Each structure stands twice: as structure tokens, then as C-alpha cells.
Amino acid sequence: MVIKIRFFAMLKGKIGREEVNLTVPANISLDKLKDILKNEFPAIAEFIDRRNIMISVNQEFADKNIIIKDGDEVALLPPFSGG
Amino acid sequence: MDLVKIQKQDFSVTEEIEQVKALSKNIGGVVVFLGTARAISKGEEIVSLNFEHYPGMAEKKLKEIRDTALKNFNIIEMGIVHRIGTISIGENIVLIVAAAQHRNDAFMACEWAITELKRIAPIWKRETTKKGEVWVEEHP
Numbered sequence: 001m002v003i004k005i006r007f008f009a010m011l012k013g014k015i016g017r018e019e020v021n022l023t024v025p026a027n028i029s030l031d032k033l034k035d036i037l038k039n040e041f042p043a044i045a046e047f048i049d050r051r052n053i054m055i056s057v058n059q060e061f062a063d064k065n066i067i068i069k070d071g072d073e074v075a076l077l078p079p080f081s082g083g
Numbered sequence: 084m085d086l087v088k089i090q091k092q093d094f095s096v097t098e099e100i101e102q103v104k105a106l107s108k109n110i111g112g113v114v115v116f117l118g119t120a121r122a123i124s125k126g127e128e129i130v131s132l133n134f135e136h137y138p139g140m141a142e143k144k145l146k147e148i149r150d151t152a153l154k155n156f157n158i159i160e161m162g163i164v165h166r167i168g169t170i171s172i173g174e175n176i177v178l179i180v181a182a183a184q185h186r187n188d189a190f191m192a193c194e195w196a197i198t199e200l201k202r203i204a205p206i207w208k209r210e211t212t213k214k215g216e217v218w219v220e221e222h223p
Contacts, residue, residue, distance in 0.1 A: 082206025
């Protein structure tokens with residue numbers, strides 16, 4: 001299945017792209033996806049496990065057990081600094 | 084009329100307050116938080132700020148903050164505006180307008196809303212100093 005990965009702020013700078021379409025095994029957990037992302041994007045591997053990097057799935061905060069589905073939009077969110 | 088907005092252009096504090104005030108004759112107290120771009124951060128002189136957001140999700144989270152504030156505090160209305168893009172020193176960044184029958188409820192809701200915005204809204208600040216650009220990673 002194909003999912004969309006989006007990068008913001010500092011992570012976007014390190015990857016050099018805003019989004020990437022990625023082919024991954026069907027119905028994997030977010031925890032498994034994180035391992036794939038670490039291999040796929042070594043430039044940000046060290047950040048993916050940091051507790052202050054949040055992950056959203058389809059624009060809602062997600063925990064590690066959520067199952068990723070075909071067409072989902074997964075975003076890596078560095079610490080927020082709005083306001 | 085939209086009470087939750089993310090926009091590039093500056094906003095008028097007066098117009099935003101009047102818009103909220105006009106929604107009810109029962110409003111007796113309005114508390115406003117206005118966040119502005121300061122010239123110094125951690126001892127470094129700031130040249131300008133740039134805000135990036137996650138389009139769609141950021142608007143959704145600001146709407147959630149307004150909905151939760153209306154539910155959990157004894158307020159009548161709340162407006163939230165956040166700017167994105169390049170912001171010069173001294174310019175407006177964010178505005179929270181909390182309106183209630185009595186001041187105490189408005190103070191509490193306003194304080195909660197700006198704290199919650201910094202916690203859950205996917206918005207990021209990049210500071211440009213004379214040494215270069217840096218993404219800010221904390222929300223004091």
C-alpha cells in the first residue's frame with residue numbers, strides 16, 4: 001500500500017522535501033512504520049524516536065499502536081512553537 | 084464571519100474584539116491575549132520570525148481549543164487568530180479573545196487557551212538572527 005509522509009519545520013529542512021509517497025506493507029502499526037522511516041530517512045533517524053517528536057495520522061495525533069491504512073497521511077511533527 | 088483563523092495578513096485587535104463582543108449582549112468582560120514578535124530571544128537579537136503551520140490540522144486544533152473552552156469554562160464566546168509567514172519585530176502574532184458575563188471566567192479561559200495552543204497546535208516558529216536561522220523547539 002502507498003501512504004504519504006509529511007515533514008514539517010526542522011525535519012523538512014533535514015529531509016529537503018515536504019512530502020514523500022512511500023510503499024509499505026499493508027496494515028502495519030505506527031511502531032513498525034517508525035522502523036521503516038528510520039531506514040528510509042537516515043537523515044532524521046535519530047529524531048524519530050524522540051519523545052518530543054509527535055506523529056499524526058490523517059491530521060490527528062496517533063499513538064504507536066494505531067494501524068496505518070492505504071492512502072493514510074502520516075506527519076512527523078517537531079516540537080510546536082506557535083503562539 | 085470566522086472566529087478561528089490562521090492567516091498571513093496582520094489583524095486589527097479592535098476589530099477582532101468588536102466581532103466577538105457583537106455576538107451577545109450578555110458579555111460583561113473581555114480578556115485578550117496578544118502575542119507579539121519581540122526583538123530578543125535567549126540573548127540573541129532577532130531580525131524576523133517566520134511561522135509555518137500544518138494546513139488543515141492546525142485549523143482543526145484551534146477549533147477544538149475554542150470548542151473545549153466554550154464547554155469547560157463559563158464563557159460566552161472565544162475568538163482565535165494566528166498569523167503565519169514572515170513577521171517583523173513588533174508585529175502581532177496571535178490573538179485570543181475570551182468573552183464572558185464576568186471577568187474571572189474570561190481570564191481563566193484565555194489563559195487556558197493560549198497554553199493549550201502552544202501545546203497542541205501544529206505551528207512552528209523559525210527565528211532569523213544575525214547568525215542565521217533556527218527553528219524554535221520549546222514553548223515557554
